[in-house]
Amino acid sequence: MTDATAAWSADNPFSSPSDLPFAAPDFDRIREEHFLPAFYVGMEQHRDEIRDIADADAAPTFENTVEALERVGQVLDRTARVFFNLTGSTTTDGLQAIQVEIAPKLAAHSDSIWLDAALFARVQQVYEDRDDLEPEARQLTERYHLSFVRHGARLPAAKQQRIREINERCSELTTRFQEHLLKETQALAVLADTEEELAGLGEGDVSAAADAAAAAGHADKYLLTIELPTSQGVLSSLSNRATRRRVFEASVSRCNRGNDYDTKMIALELSALRAEHAALLGYETHSHYVLADETAGTPDAVREMMASMTAAIVAKTRAEAEELQRHLDEHAPGTQLEPWDWAWTSEQVRRARFDFDEAEVKQYFEFERVLVDGMFFMAEQLYGVTMKERTDLPVYHEDVRVFEMFDEGGAAIALFYADYYARPSKRGGAWMSSFADQSALHDQRPVVVNVMNIKKPSSGPTLLSFDEVTTMFHEFGHGVHGMFSEVRFPMLSGTSVPRDYVEFPSQFHEDFAFDAAVLERCAKHYQTGAAMPEDLLAKVKRARTFGQGFAALEYIAAAWLDLAWHSLSASETVAAVEAFEIRALKDAGVHVPLVPPRYKSTYFAHIWPGGYSAGYYAYLWSEALAADGFAACEASGGMTRENGRRFRETVLSRGLTQPPMDQFRAFRGEALDTTAVLRRRGLIS
Secondary structure (H helix, E strand, O other): OOHHHHOOOOOOOOOOOOOOHHHOOOOOOOOHHHHHHHHHHHHHHHHHHHHHHHOOOOOOOHHHHHHHHHHOOHHHHHHHHHHHHHHHHOOOHHHHHHHHHHHHHHHHHHHHHHOOHHHHHHHHHHHHOHHHOOHHHHHHHHHHHHHHHHOOOOOOHHHHHHHHHHHHHHHHHHHHHHHHHHHHHHHOOEEEOOHHHHOOOOHHHHHHHHHHHHHOOOOOOEEEOOOOOOOOHHHHOOOOHHHHHHHHHHHHOOOOOOOOOOOHHHHHHHHHHHHHHHHHOOOOOHHHHHHOOOOOOOHHHHHHHHHHHHHHHHHHHHHHHHHHHHHHHHHOOOOOOOHHHHHHHHHHHHHHHHOOOHHHHHOOOEHHHHHHHHHHHHHHHHHOOEEEEOOOOOOOOOOOEEEEEEOOOOOEEEEEEEEEEOOOOOOOOOEEEEEEOOEOOOOEOOEEEEEEEEOOOOOOOOEOOHHHHHHHHHHHHHHHHHHOOOOOOHHHOOOOOOHHHHHHHHHHHHHHHHOHHHHHHHOEOOOOOOEOOHHHHHHHHHHHHOOHHHHHHHHHHHHHHHHHHOOOOOOOOOOOHHHHHHHHHHHHOOOOOOOOOOOOHHHOOOOOOOOOOOOOOHHHHHHHHHHHHHHHHHHOOOOOHHHHHHHHHHHHOOOOOOOHHHHHHHHHOOOOOOHHHHHHOOOOO
8 A cells, every 4th residue: 555545535525526516626625635645546446447347257248348448437537637637727846746656657557458458358349249239339339449459459468568668658758848848938938127128018918027027036027928839929019129039039949958858858759659659559650550540541641631731831921021021121121030020020011901900909809708798609699508607616726717508498518617817837828628528427517628828917907819819719619519518428528539620619619709799799998898990800800811821831830840750660760859850841841940830849748748749730630620611601691599509419519429520521511622721821812
């Protein structure tokens, strides 16, 4: 018995489902010291439950084998869901220490299940007899069988042991990468002594920088924190060129300075281990392994899709660069366009062309109005649901809010946790997760969370850029994908779909941020309440495709980089990360120094710890589905209850109970047409 298991008691909040609505986590009771005992006891209980299934005397059936696997491991599942949500959104040194200890043990525990010969033999028997099962049970059986095979259940013992070793080591490395990136990002925040160095930033951003500096122990100074992507939001507003350069160089140098937080060796080892893992399972590369279970199917299919767009994207980017340089030649003679100038100069050109600036637009997007009168209004119009705030439920941070979703008849559907404000303990970016997945088997309704990194002003209203508005709608699209799930089995629930499909509902919902009825309600001046002037709104809409060369290039360059790292065979070695990165970008035709990839290798959190290895292309693949689906939606009336009903019934409620592209065709009415995505990005007229 370990010290952790000795500390276990029935008082541990993870020992049983909470008494709160939807069995939501009881954050008033949960403490850091509860996690390790719950993890260790949860794994022990899960092992015993698995052993009972594997060693059962009765002949294997769907109910006593596959469905039984869906019923077990509840303590471990409850613990892990809360823990890993907290490590992403409000981590501490204590939580990070627990993660370092527990991550490799969780990997080993997972392997002990997937590589259990007796258990696989039972699953194999059910799989062979699956033709008589009802559709969802058959789909679940096929998913379990595929998971066992892809984890190495058919391999000889020696290769299985090597798989275990690789998985444990990868777990250690991804945890270390995440920890290094967080600490390095905090360390590289740019400290300014005077407000003049922040010239161009709005009052709210300056206030947030002052608060961040004070919190870091730098009174009367200003701290510009670094966001996850290469491109930093403040660069479009900062008129002080020296400060822009400091921010940009801090961003691109992350985890590549040869210090304790350097991640180059981690990336190299992860790449090599993944290639070896794929080879053990009979795949040419890690990308072949990953994509075999995605809608794309093969690396060649991804390359073909990206290559079909790359030349047009690069050409548009170069044209944009020439336009920006002409602007500098006219307004700042002798200034050569540099990467840290791009966003700011682009903003100047955009203002001149469309005659507005982002600070002006922000005044019409006050956070609360966008949330309630914009996003929740959209949900009501499309799906007939209402969102009511619950102030009686405990949360894990004071900035988190909880809303309950009700259907038209007043029945409760889900809980929605909204965690929108940035803080030093939160990783960068925006995401959706869940504290509980919908499952009829467990009579569990979904408990979903949306997370963003909006800077919180010290006083006054929170004003949003239109990019932040669309990101809110995007993440809520993931949210309703989880909250509208209506399936029996947890493995098939909600967003448990391929990576290159999961972004389809989220990107589909982005476009509703442009809906006239939504904007009429939420685009109002934060002081006067006046509606956004029609001419300004028209400019915002027209500006949507402005700068899309840059946006598309930084994204697709990162996708090519990801594919390059994970298309290495087990016999190939990489000597230097930076040299490999440059060569990969050149080979793909996207090496444009003025526009570095959205993520460089040393801080590419999506592909090292983030689960998107060989899958970062998925956003573009899904965007093609979303653009085509939304075009069809517009053609049939736009934001109507009927369109919402069809999308909910054919896509949002289905989880992985049927093939994703069958869901898309059921909603769209025909096969995918990529014309819409090219038009959406302004790459064609």
